[in-house]
Amino acid sequence: MDFRRIDATESSAPGGSRAGDPSSDIDLVARIQSGEQNAEAELYERYGPRVFYLALSRTHSREDAEDLRSETLLRVLSAIRNRQLREPGALARFILRTLDNVVLEAARRESRARLAASQQSDPRTHVHEHFLDDHVKDAIEGTLKGLKPRERDFLRLYYYEELSKEEIALRIGIAGERVRLLKSRALKSFRERFLRGWRKDSDTSGGK
Amino acid sequence: MRGELAEEERRDFEEHLLDCTECFEDVQSMERFVAGVRHSARSGSLAARVHAGRLRWLVPALAACLAIVLAAGAIWVATLRRSLDESVRARDALEAQLAQSKSRPSQVGTEVAAGNLPIAVLRADRAGGSETVLKLPVSANTMALWMDVEPPGRYRTFSVALMDAEGRALENARGLARNSEGAIAVILPAKTFPPGVYLVRLSSEDPARLLAQYRLRVARE
Numbered sequence: 311m312d313f314r315r316i317d318a319t320e321s322s323a324p325g326g327s328r329a330g331d332p333s334s335d336i337d338l339v340a341r342i343q344s345g346e347q348n349a350e351a352e353l354y355e356r357y358g359p360r361v362f363y364l365a366l367s368r369t370h371s372r373e374d375a376e377d378l379r380s381e382t383l384l385r386v387l388s389a390i391r392n393r394q395l396r397e398p399g400a401l402a403r404f405i406l407r408t409l410d411n412v413v414l415e416a417a418r419r420e421s422r423a424r425l426a427a428s429q430q431s432d433p434r435t436h437v438h439e440h441f442l443d444d445h446v447k448d449a450i451e452g453t454l455k456g457l458k459p460r461e462r463d464f465l466r467l468y469y470y471e472e473l474s475k476e477e478i479a480l481r482i483g484i485a486g487e488r489v490r491l492l493k494s495r496a497l498k499s500f501r502e503r504f505l506r507g508w509r510k511d512s513d514t515s516g517g518k
Numbered sequence: 519m520r521g522e523l524a525e526e527e528r529r530d531f532e533e534h535l536l537d538c539t540e541c542f543e544d545v546q547s548m549e550r551f552v553a554g555v556r557h558s559a560r561s562g563s564l565a566a567r568v569h570a571g572r573l574r575w576l577v578p579a580l581a582a583c584l585a586i587v588l589a590a591g592a593i594w595v596a597t598l599r600r601s602l603d604e605s606v607r608a609r610d611a612l613e614a615q616l617a618q619s620k621s622r623p624s625q626v627g628t629e630v631a632a633g634n635l636p637i638a639v640l641r642a643d644r645a646g647g648s649e650t651v652l653k654l655p656v657s658a659n660t661m662a663l664w665m666d667v668e669p670p671g672r673y674r675t676f677s678v679a680l681m682d683a684e685g686r687a688l689e690n691a692r693g694l695a696r697n698s699e700g701a702i703a704v705i706l707p708a709k710t711f712p713p714g715v716y717l718v719r720l721s722s723e724d725p726a727r728l729l730a731q732y733r734l735r736v737a738r739e
Contacts, residue, residue, distance in 0.1 A: 360536050363546070402536035406529065438553040441546070450554030454564060462564055469552050470559035500551045 339398035382409045449503035637662040640732040649733035658708045665702045673722035681717045711736045
């Protein structure tokens with residue numbers, strides 16, 4: 311079996327592979343069971359980035375997340391080939407359950423010392439590091455410039471210091487509907503800038 | 519992403535992410551955004567500001583109020599000062615004029631108007647019918663009444679009451695003491711006394727006793 315290893319950056323590229331239609335999942339399972347080679351690659355393309363993202367939020371390093379992804383999809387493929395998947399239409403649920411089992415086993419295998427150390431670190435840090443690249447930095451810089459000082463304060467307090475909205479409202483007096491609009495506006499601005507930069511880069515490099 | 523979902527909600531959400539491309543892209547977009555914000559915060563380009571909380575408006579508001587109060591106070595003090603200076607000048611003028619008038623024969627109905635302050639020297643209406651006429655310039659803001667009192671006796675303070683022809687009370691000055699000439703002099707606002715006849719009563723305060731009554735006719739020049 312030949313797995314095409316998808317680079318981690320591709321997993322975060324906008325407009326990635328599509329999945330989720332139960333009928334297409336049923337079709338994909340059937341094709342894998344019939345021995346179609348492309349179908350196995352398609353499983354990896356369709357679910358690889360998402361499994362990687364979920365694994366990243368459960369583990370402590372990018373390398374571990376890649377290993378967990380590979381192990382998870384290997385087990386899913388094996389289950390499909392051996393016709394152990396009872397509900398092909400619920401493929402997503404099966405993949406998620408398999409990932410959880412793989413994570414659990416990996417956690418048990420780790421040494422006490424490494425487990426203690428890894429439990430002290432915040433897994434979310436690795437998620438953020440994975441998504442941080444030059445396009446993101448440029449886009450966020452442009453977005454922040456377009457915000458008022460109090461709005462920038464909100465973003466820092468909410469996403470970096472992780473205070474609740476109530477605490478933030480007490481500190482800087484921005485609350486309620488204003489918060490929702492601010493988040494929506496900032497995120498929209500960021501998305502537009504990020505996509506603009508990413509597309510420009512893709513066009514320059516001739517596309518990947 | 520903030521760990522706020524319950525376990526079951528989290529699983530449902532993650533299962534949905536595996537199924538829904540649009541939502542997965544939204545989540546990734548959000549993750550990039552949060553990563554960018556955290557990076558900016560760490561690198562200092564999204565530095566924390568000192569907040570005074572919801573009451574941060576209070577200090578500038580209090581400062582503004584204080585400034586207004588101080589300004590209003592300064593204006594009020596200046597106004598009082600001006601008023602005091604005017605009163606002192608009027609008193610000095612009054613005393614100077616009356617000292618001058620002492621050297622002239624006094625008559626019933628004497629009218630004295632000299633300098634800037636119209637002054638009426640009142641004579642007691644013992645005979646009935648006699649009145650003092652005070653001619654006020656149109657521009658006059660104040661006027662003065664001068665009443666000679668018997669030589670120093672048992673009365674230390676006095677009051678002066680003014681009434682119109684119908685007996686309605688118009689002014690009442692209390693706690694008056696003799697001036698350097700031994701007389702009672704009061705300065706009154708001219709606009710309270712349009713042309714007409716007025717009754718002036720001079721009383722002692724301790725004991726309360728009517729000492730004299732005068733008729734004053736105010737006319738305009």
